[in-house]
Amino acid sequence: MSDIEDIIAELKKFRDERDWEQFHNPKDLALAINIEAGELLELFLWKNAEDANEEKLKQELADVLSFALLLADKYNFDVKQIILDKIKLNGEKYPVDKAKGTAKKYNEL
Numbered sequence: 001m002s003d004i005e006d007i008i009a010e011l012k013k014f015r016d017e018r019d020w021e022q023f024h025n026p027k028d029l030a031l032a033i034n035i036e037a038g039e040l041l042e043l044f045l046w047k048n049a050e051d052a053n054e055e056k057l058k059q060e061l062a063d064v065l066s067f068a069l070l071l072a073d074k075y076n077f078d079v080k081q082i083i084l085d086k087i088k089l090n091g092e093k094y095p096v097d098k099a100k101g102t103a104k105k106y107n108e109l
Contacts, residue, residue: 029071036063
């Protein structure tokens with residue numbers, strides 16, 4: 001078992017012990033990711049990035065990642081593979097010779 005599979009298994013165990021799977025449909029998991037991402041953003045509101053509370057940052061990031069892993073599990077996605085596939089796709093959209101050092105979107109390179 002990979003580290004990611006171990007984490008997903010722990011998340012599902014936690015969820016199942018509380019009978020929460022009934023609330024974890026794909027739509028609500030996607031909504032939860034967005035809500036938790038908003039809470040993550042809130043930690044940076046009206047302050048410099050280095051002034052954000054790191055302990056709260058870890059907790060909110062863990063929430064975002066947890067819901068993302070549960071959503072991937074709902075669709076039986078291989079998390080490692082979908083990330084590697086996206087890196088490859090981004091490599092094609094953002095070739096180093098055109099994208100290096102710029103924040104322009106791929107259609108503006």
